[in-house]
Amino acid sequence: MLMQLLKRELLRHWRCRQDLINPLIFFVITVSLFPLALEPQGQLLARIGNGIIWVAALLAAMLSLESMYRDDYLDGTLELLLLQSGSPYQVVFAKIISHWLTSGLPLVLMSPLLAVMMQMESESAIALILTLLIGTPVLSLIGSVGMGLTVGLRQGGVLLSLLVLPLYIPILIFGAGAVSRASMGMDYSGQLALMGAFLVGSLSLVPFASVAAIKVSIR
């Protein structure tokens, strides 16, 4: 059942590719604005690049949340899925996994390019990829709760950022922190381990909150 749902989700995302590409373009544009606003010196960029890329990834992940529930909610598919699939957790889980595959993973794949643009050393670039790889699933998971709560609202977008961004703060702290430690040549396995703990914790707790949220919106 989960595989079927996942296949359906991926197919749906594939059929409206533009929704997938836009957050990626946003990610690249946001990052490339900073060298224009600051001085484009290698040292400065390398020092603040980790924070900029992480914040941009956070915002891009938030923008792409819309595609998780909105269309299915509007045409009533979501309601039918929740009614008929037997377990609402499977539906929500399939949506979160496919959201990460279609928006989180591309961000991770994109990040080496941006790391090069920000003149980061290879050590920090590797740390950036690793932290994004562990961190973006958490963003999708937490975001699914916020999206579930705001899916029925007409002006959900701005509200979504107000709800979700404060909850993203721990991931941002450790993600960007690990990269800056790597750039100083220090060990960052502690930060990675904590992010892994966030991932496992949210993987086990978020589906409950997410199902509760979507059930509030559908009635």
Next chain:
Amino acid sequence: MTWQWFHRLSSPKWFYQISGRWLPWIMGISLLLFSAGLYQGLFNSPIDYQQGHTVRIMYLHVPTAFASMMFYVILAVAAAVGYIWRIKLAHMAAVSAAPVGAAMTFLALSTGALWGKPIWNTWWVWDARLTSELILLFLYLGFIALHQAFEDREVGDRAAGVLAMVGIVNIPIIHFSVEWWNTLHQGATISKFEKPSMDPAMLVALLLMIFAVLLFCTAIMMYRMRNEVLSREHNKSWVKEVVGQ
């Protein structure tokens, strides 16, 4: 043992009547404590040997910071009770607690800034405690905004309730990550000032003020709850009797 008392407790009408009787007392005791605490704090307590008179900001700063955290717990517990047992009064309590808590958070932040300027020579530091208090303000604002976004108040209750429960799970995580972030990044540039063991006169003033602020917040929350009860139950007959008087 039946659950009758529980249901009676959750009836809006019962709450409206009982709170009407209690409120003057709560408000009165709070005002008495305020006057005693302010007198003790402003005139009857010693000045700090380093900070001088500036230390008296503490008598407002610490109680508001305490209340800001306590009211988020009250909010989340009330929202959880309302969500699980579908008790309307609990949702009303959560909705009424939110603005009070947000106001206290704002007061704690602003008194903290006023205190920081003369002592630390800056309005704002990215210190762990300050940052988590700021994030707490964002969580309050998110709760209020989400609740107001729904036209149907009961859907808004449940949605904001889910958010409050997610928030209360996240608060310790946010708090500790902010704490570690600070120690990882910059060490002790400005240490949270270590309190020398407090003078008993100061402690008395502080305790008086803490109880005064907590009772005052409770009273304000009850006023707000009474308004919520009236506006949500406006077509019940007992409300018409009360308002018609």
